[in-house]
Amino acid sequence: MDIRKPNDVEIEKIIALSPQAIFEGTLGETEPTIEKAKQLVKSLLKKGCYYLISTENNVITGWILLGGSKDQFSDKKLGFIYELFVIEECRGKGISKQLISTGIEQLKQEGYSEIRLSVFDGNQAIKIYENLGFKNRTISMSISL
Secondary structure: EEEEEEOOHHHHHHHHHHHHHHHHHHOOOOOOOHHHHHHHHHHHHHOOEEEEEEEEEEEEEEEEEEEEEEEOOOOOOEEEEEEEOOHHHHHHOHHHHHHHHHHHHHHOOOOOOOEEEOOOOOOHHHHHHHHHHOOOOOOOOOOOO
């Protein structure tokens, strides 16, 4: 497995799959159009965020979207994992763990002393995040009306 930054053609492939990544990441609560997914991703890329992809025989098996953010209360700069996705037929091979570990190392090298992410309650990735040392920091709650 190779983990690296993608080229422009690979970024377009990732963006084409972003609606599926968002749908699965939100546990089916959000089903964005390709246009909405492009809008979300391109705004992050313009902000300086970037992808790391995992490949096997030059085929994308997964990706992580990384970048900087700020704590809304303290304005502290921190690293952020915006998206993590592994192609369905490639799951169960440790790709997520390797992408996250590489992402953590990359953000650490960029000088961030803390990395955050948001994840829907019930998402299977929570176990991976916890095993890598992430802890609950905030809980977002909602009520349907």
